[in-house]
Amino acid sequence: xxxxxxxxxxxxxxxxxxxxxxxxxxxxxxxxxxxxxxxxxxxxxxxxxxxxxxxxxxxxxxxxxxxxxxxxxxxxxxxxxxxxxxxxxxxxxxxxxxxxxxxxxxxxxxxxxxxxxxxxxxxxxxxxxxxxxxxxxxxxxxxxxxxxxxxxxxxxxxxxxxxxxxxxxxxxxxxxxxxxxxxxxxxxxxxxxxxxxxxxxxxxxxxxxxxxxxxxxxxxxxxxxxxxxxxxxxxxxxxxxxxxxxxxxxxxxxxxxxxxxxxxxxxxxxxxxxxxxxxxxxxxxxxxxxxxxxxxxxxxxxxxxxxxxxxxxxxxxxxxxxxxxxxxxxxxxxxxxxxxxxxxxxxxxxxxxxxxxxxxxxxxxxxxxxxxxxxxxxxxxxxxxxxxxxxxxxx
Numbered sequence: 001x002x003x004x005x006x007x008x009x010x011x012x013x014x015x016x017x018x019x020x021x022x023x024x025x026x027x028x029x030x031x032x033x034x035x036x037x038x039x040x041x042x043x044x045x046x047x048x049x050x051x052x053x054x055x056x057x058x059x060x061x062x063x064x065x066x067x068x069x070x071x072x073x074x075x076x077x078x079x080x081x082x083x084x085x086x087x088x089x090x091x092x093x094x095x096x097x098x099x100x101x102x103x104x105x106x107x108x109x110x111x112x113x114x115x116x117x118x119x120x121x122x123x124x125x126x127x128x129x130x131x132x133x134x135x136x137x138x139x140x141x142x143x144x145x146x147x148x149x150x151x152x153x154x155x156x157x158x159x160x161x162x163x164x165x166x167x168x169x170x171x172x173x174x175x176x177x178x179x180x181x182x183x184x185x186x187x188x189x190x191x192x193x194x195x196x197x198x199x200x201x202x203x204x205x206x207x208x209x210x211x212x213x214x215x216x217x218x219x220x221x222x223x224x225x226x227x228x229x230x231x232x233x234x235x236x237x238x239x240x241x242x243x244x245x246x247x248x249x250x251x252x253x254x255x256x257x258x259x260x261x262x263x264x265x266x267x268x269x270x271x272x273x274x275x276x277x278x279x280x281x282x283x284x285x286x287x288x289x290x291x292x293x294x295x296x297x298x299x300x301x302x303x304x305x306x307x308x309x310x311x312x313x314x315x316x317x318x319x320x321x322x323x324x325x326x327x328x329x330x331x332x333x334x335x336x337x338x339x340x341x342x343x344x345x346x347x348x349x350x351x352x353x354x355x356x357x358x359x360x361x362x363x364x365x366x367x368x369x370x371x372x373x374x375x376x377x378x379x380x381x382x383x384x385x386x387x388x389x390x391x392x393x394x395x
Contacts, residue, residue, distance in 0.1 A: 006151030015150065019157045023164040024202075026060045029053040030169055031202035031229040032236075038121055039069040042217035043233060046241040054122065058131050058138035061165050065127070067108040070118035074107070075174075076214055077117070079189040086174045089190050093179045100170030168201050177207035184221055185212040185273040186318035196225045203229030212273050213248035221248060251275070254395035260370045262362055265354070267394035268369065272355040275391075279351070280316035282387045283344055287312055290341045291334075299337055303330045316345065319352045340381070347376060347384065 010018065033053035036042045045053070057063055071085050080089045085107040088096040096103065107113060122131075130137075139162060146154030172194075181192030191211035198205040198219060206219040206227055213221075220227035236242035249270045257264070268275060280287075291308050294300055300308075306327065315323060315331055323331060335342040354369055369391070376388035 006147070006149050006154060008149050010150070015153050015157065018150070019160050022060070022157065023161055025056060026161065026165060027168070027200075027202040027204075028229065028232055029056050030061075030165060031204055032232060032242075033057065034063070034065065034068050035072065035204070036217050036229070036233070038065055039072045040215050041120070042215050042244070042246050044243040044245060045236070049236055049241040051126075054126070054131065058135065059142045060139065060161050062135040062139050063165075064108070064132050064135055066118040066121040066132075067114055068104070069121050070114045070116070071104055071107045073117040074113055076211070079191075079211070080178070086170070087190075088175050088179045093175055096178075097171045097175035100174050101166035104170055169204065173201060173204045173207060177204070181208070183208045185209070185277060186314055186322065187212045187273060188322055193225075196222070198225070198227045198229065202232075203227035209248070215246045216248040217244045218247045249274075251278075252395040253390065253393045256389050256392040258392075260366055260373070260392065262366055264392070264394050265362065265366050265369055268351075268391065269355045271394075272351075275351070276317045276319075276348070278390070279348055279387060280313050282390070283316065283381075283383045284313070286381055286383050287316065287341060287344055290338050294334065294337055300333060303333075306330055308334065312341075316348050319356075320349050343379060343381065344384065347372070347379070 032043075033045065033050065034057065037045050037050070054065065057065075074083070075085055075087075078084045080087045082090060084090060086096050086100060086103045091103075139158075142161065143155065143158045146158045148154070150157060177192055177194055178190045179192070181194045182196075183192055185208060187208070189211055191208045193208045194205040196206075203219045204210070206221070206225055209221045209225070210216070210219050217233055218227060218230045220230060233242055233244065237244060251271050251274050252267070288309060291312055295308065311327070311330075312334070315327075331345075335345055350372055354365055354372070358365075360368070373388040373391055377385045379385070
């Protein structure tokens with residue numbers, strides 16, 4: 001009866017390594033194929049790589065490509081609103097964390113959603129005759145394969161495979177990744193980076209970076225961040241199996257120019273989130289000194305748990321429209337008590353007018369940028385002048 005133990009006999013740690021290996025392949029397939037390739041078109045995949053990922057996802061998750069891409073695209077289009085399929089800011093962290101897969105299934109039942117957002121996904125014979133109509137056959141076949149290879153232990157491995165994506169991707173990334181963590185950029189939603197090393201979930205841990213630069217094939221941004229999914233994409237590209245279409249823009253500095261032009265404006269617009277973060281960082285010594293002075297003078301009321309040094313950094317990184325309503329009164333009081341902070345904040349918000357949609361022509365916006373730099377350099381605030389010089393150096 002030894003054949004009932006499976007074709008492969010391993011020590012206990014060997015089964016653990018096999019489980020980690022199989023689930024990691026699934027994570028790689030989700031982040032590279034479903035997410036970066038299908039949903040966002042950040043890269044193109046060779047048919048060999050594309051079909052392997054499709055087959056593996058059918059085998060291990062039963063997810064339908066068109067449905068997944070459509071739901072994810074709507075998530076980006078309606079993020080943190082009532083129409084978001086899985087926002088913990090709306091539905092609560094507990095529900096998204098533990099019922100993420102159920103939220104996907106509920107959204108997939110809306111065929112209008114799937115048709116509207118699911119364009120450009122696979123539309124071939126395999127999709128119409130196997131992967132979509134018989135999506136549940138895949139996990140059944142996976143269970144049989146595991147049982148043949150590893151015996152009863154194979155069913156344990158299979159059970160872990162079946163909960164891996166619902167928990168880590170649908171639960172942790174969509175739940176905790178919009179609730180807790182650090183933020184490099186104050187973009188329009190609540191997405192966070194869970195940790196600076198994206199390994200266990202294939203790079204999806206760097207969720208704030210992704211929501212800031214949604215069509216980037218690379219999810220890491222800061223020098224200390226690591227995106228293992230990007231490493232796999234570079235390997236596929238080296239082998240001729242992938243072509244990167246887009247990555248996040250990177251700030252380039254050249255020589256400071258007395259007269260700005262359309263290229264400088266375009267660099268400002270393309271790097272607006274990084275520039276907003278740089279503004280808060282460059283002016284930190286000045287605004288932090290003002291905050292400390294206000295706190296020492298005890299001239300401000302109690303803001304009920306708002307830690308002003310941390311919050312001012314956020315206020316300076318975000319556009320005014322993204323500041324929560326419940327924080328605006330506190331911000332107004334702080335600015336009313338410090339003319340210098342009011343200048344720093346107002347100058348930051350004037351930058352927003354340079355990159356938001358408006359009826360002003362490109363030449364007018366270039367002139368606005370030129371005027372902004374002139375006023376910053378005449379403000380008497382040393383760090384503001386230094387920041388203006390860096391704007392004049394954008395390449």
